[in-house]
Amino acid sequence: MDSQRSLTIVIAAYNEEAVIARMHQRLSAALDATDAESTVLYVDDGSRDNTWAELERIAAADPRVRLLRLARNFGKELALTAGLDHVETDAALVLDADGQDPPELIPAFVARWREGYDVVYGTRTARDGESWLKRFTAAGFYRVIQRLSRTPIPPDTGDFRLMSRPVLDALRQVRERQRFMKGLFTWVGFRQVPFPYHREPRLAGGSKFNYWKLWNLAIEGITSFSTVPLRVATYIGLFTAFAAFAWGAFVVVRTLFWGDPVQGWPSLMTVVLFLGGLQLVALGIIGEYLGRLYMEAKQRPLYLIARDVRGRR
Secondary structure, rough: OEEEEEEEEEEEEEOOOOOOHHHHHHHHHHHHOOOEEEEEEEEEEEOOOHHHHHHHHHHHHHOOEEEEEEEOOOOOHHHHHHHOOOOOOOOEEOOOOOOOOOHHHHHHHHHHHHHHOOOOEEEEEEEOOOHHHHHHHHHHHHHHHHOOOOOOOOOOOEEEEEEEHHHHHHHHOOOOOOOOHHHHHHHHHEEEEEEEEOOOOOOOOOOOOHHHHHHHHHHHHHHHHHEEEEEEEHHHHHHHHHHHHHHHHHHHHHHHHHOOOOOOOHHHHHHHHHHHHHHHHHHHHHHHHHHHHHHHHHOOOOOOEEEEEOOOO
16 A cells, blocks of 8 residues: 555646636545545646636645646647656546546545556546537547457547556656557556546536547547558558459450450549549558658657646645
8 A cells, every 4th residue: 555645636738727727626625535645737738828827826726736838739648648757656647627527536546546456447428518429429439449459448438547656657668759648548558447437518618629630539549559551451452453453354355356446435534533542542541650650750759848837835
């Protein structure tokens, strides 16, 4: 139990001035209900509103709070990475800033951690405040990536999870630039257990993830944890080439034995456009992976910190 005494709550925030104060009130009450030595680490991901000012007011009133302000908006995945890199306690619990993942469950997560689990991840049994389309596409994405990836990413599971010190140390060794944190949390392994919970609607404001950003995140996840799209492109190319060779042989034989008047412009254009489309799709898939190799080769820092504010204890 000596190595299970302290806990850091990591929260990445971007333009959450309308909700962050109410969220911290709930979080503070939840931390008072657990016997773990608690710290709250807020990471401001380059917010353009008054989120940083709200966080400074929170830090001035609560000595448990530490603030990190990134130099610009790096995205949620890298903001979470920055927060987890600066955890100094025995465990960390990732929490969303919008209040959808209830902080009141923190004592229950801590209890499962002390039972011997290295990762306790929240699995959503319901998703209030979200449209049927978002629920449908999210469920579809998790099912697709489970089929494509060898890493068993649990379905209906976000970033809401508690991780022990060994898991945090393992994550610090993974420094890839194109990051899909939900996959990395699972990839490191260790003893993991789900915790079913009811996800609530946002306390205020709106989601910063529109469907375009969610689509890009899905592509990020699939290309980070699976090479199946490349293999599919290879198989489609082989099948198409075989079909083209067979059709070419048929045309030659037909011309030699029966002749072939100048006809078939529509069918010719259809075949040309079809093959050209397949080639562009295959090039696009290859380009996605090549672009990730390019980003990794540049070896830029994952994030840059503009300010680091520690609460006064």
